Amino acid sequence: MNPIAWRLATVTAVRDETPTVRSFSLSIPEWGGHRPGQHVDLRLTAEDGYSVERSYSIASEPERAGVIDLTVERIDDGEVSPFLHDVVAAGDRIEVRGPIGGYFVWEALGSMATEPLFLVAGGSGVVPLMAMLRHRARSGAHNPTRLLFSSRHLEEVIYRDELDSLAATNDGLEVVHTLTRSQPAGWMGYDRRIDDRMIAEVLAPLGMGSRSFICGPTALVEVAANALVRLGLPGDRIRTERFGPTGT
Amino acid sequence: MADDTTVDPVEGQVLDGNAVGGLLATAFGAEMTEVPGECAHCGTVSMVGELRAYVRAPGTVLRCPACSGVVLRVVETPNATLIDVRGAAYLRFERR
Ligand SMILES: [Zn+2]
Numbered sequence: 001m002n003p004i005a006w007r008l009a010t011v012t013a014v015r016d017e018t019p020t021v022r023s024f025s026l027s028i029p030e031w032g033g034h035r036p037g038q039h040v041d042l043r044l045t046a047e048d049g050y051s052v053e054r055s056y057s058i059a060s061e062p063e064r065a066g067v068i069d070l071t072v073e074r075i076d077d078g079e080v081s082p083f084l085h086d087v088v089a090a091g092d093r094i095e096v097r098g099p100i101g102g103y104f105v106w107e108a109l110g111s112m113a114t115e116p117l118f119l120v121a122g123g124s125g126v127v128p129l130m131a132m133l134r135h136r137a138r139s140g141a142h143n144p145t146r147l148l149f150s151s152r153h154l155e156e157v158i159y160r161d162e163l164d165s166l167a168a169t170n171d172g173l174e175v176v177h178t179l180t181r182s183q184p185a186g187w188m189g190y191d192r193r194i195d196d197r198m199i200a201e202v203l204a205p206l207g208m209g210s211r212s213f214i215c216g217p218t219a220l221v222e223v224a225a226n227a228l229v230r231l232g233l234p235g236d237r238i239r240t241e242r243f244g245p246t247g248t
Numbered sequence: 249m250a251d252d253t254t255v256d257p258v259e260g261q262v263l264d265g266n267a268v269g270g271l272l273a274t275a276f277g278a279e280m281t282e283v284p285g286e287c288a289h290c291g292t293v294s295m296v297g298e299l300r301a302y303v304r305a306p307g308t309v310l311r312c313p314a315c316s317g318v319v320l321r322v323v324e325t326p327n328a329t330l331i332d333v334r335g336a337a338y339l340r341f342e343r344r
Binding site: 003004039040041053055097098100101102103104218240241242243 | 263274279
C-alpha cells in the first residue's frame with residue numbers, strides 16, 4: 001500500500017517505559033513492513049477540523065508483522081504527546097502514514113551486517129536505534145556494536161532492562177551509559193555529557209571501519225558527529241537525526 | 249541549551265530533512281530522504297534527509313548544512329502544495 005496514504009491504526013497496547021516515556025503498540029491494516037530507523041507520521045484531528053501531525057520513530061523491529069511500537073516522551077507543552085500519554089488507551093484508533101525515511105536506516109544486510117556499528121543516543125533519541133538493535137538481535141547478526149546512551153538519571157534510561165538483556169547475550173553488543181544529572185551510589189559509568197574524549201573512548205574498540213548513527217537533541221548530535229569527523233570517520237559513514245521523529 | 253530530552257523539537261530546534269520525510273513524500277510523490285541534491289548557492293551535494301529543516305517558518309524550509317542557503321521550501325495551502333526548488337541546482341532520482 002502507498003506509504004503516503006493515511007490509515008487508521010488501532011492501539012493494541014500501552015506500557016510505561018519511564019515516568020515520562022510510554023510505548024504504544026499499533027496494529028496497522030495492510031502494513032507493508034518497515035526498515036529499522038524509519039518513522040511514521042501521526043495525525044490527530046479535533047472536532048472542529050484542526051489537525052496536527054507529528055513524526056515518531058518506530059521502535060520495533062520489522063520482524064513483527066502488522067504491528068509497530070512507538071515510544072513517545074511526554075512533552076508537557078506539546079500538542080500531541082500529552083494527548084498520547086493522557087488520553088490514548090488500548091482499543092483507540094489513530095491516523096498513521098508511513099513508513100517514512102530511508103536516510104537513517106540500518107539493516108543486517110550486505111556489508112552492514114558485518115561492519116562495526118556505533119550508535120549514539122540522547123534520551124528518546126534511542127528509539128530508532130532500538131529498532132536497529134532489536135532487528136540486529138532477531139537477524140542473528142554478530143557485528144561488533146556499541147551503543148553510547150546519554151540519559152539524565154538512571155530512572156530515565158529508556159529500555160534499560162531490555163538493553164541489559166540484549167547486551168548479556170554475547171552477540172557483540174555492548175551498551176555504555178552516561179548519566180548527566182545524577183548517578184546512583186557506586187555508579188561506574190560515565191557521569192557527564194557526551195564529549196570528544198568519550199566518543200573516542202567508546203568508538204576505539206570498533207575502529208574507523210564503523211558505521212555510525214546518532215540520534216538526540218541537536219547539541220548532542222553536533223558534538224558526537226563533529227567528534228567522529230575529527231577522529232577520522234568518513235562523513236558518509238555518519239548518519240544523524242536531530243531529535244526529529246520523536247517530536248512533541 | 250537544555251540537557252538531553254527536554255527540548256521541544258518543534259518549538260526550538262532545527263530538525264533534519266528526515267523528520268519531514270512524510271510531508272516531502274506527499275509533495276514530491278516519492279520517498280525523498282535519500283535523494284541527493286546540489287545546493288545552488290555553494291555546490292554542496294547533500295541527501296534531502298541531511299538538510300536542516302525549519303518547520304516553524306511559513307511552510308517548511310530546508311537549508312544546506314554547509315552554507316545555510318535555502319535549498320527547498322514547501323508551503324501547503326488549503327488548495328495546493330507549493331514547492332520552491334530555486335535553491336537546488338538539481339535533485340537526482342534513481343530509476344528503480
Ligand atoms: Zn550550500
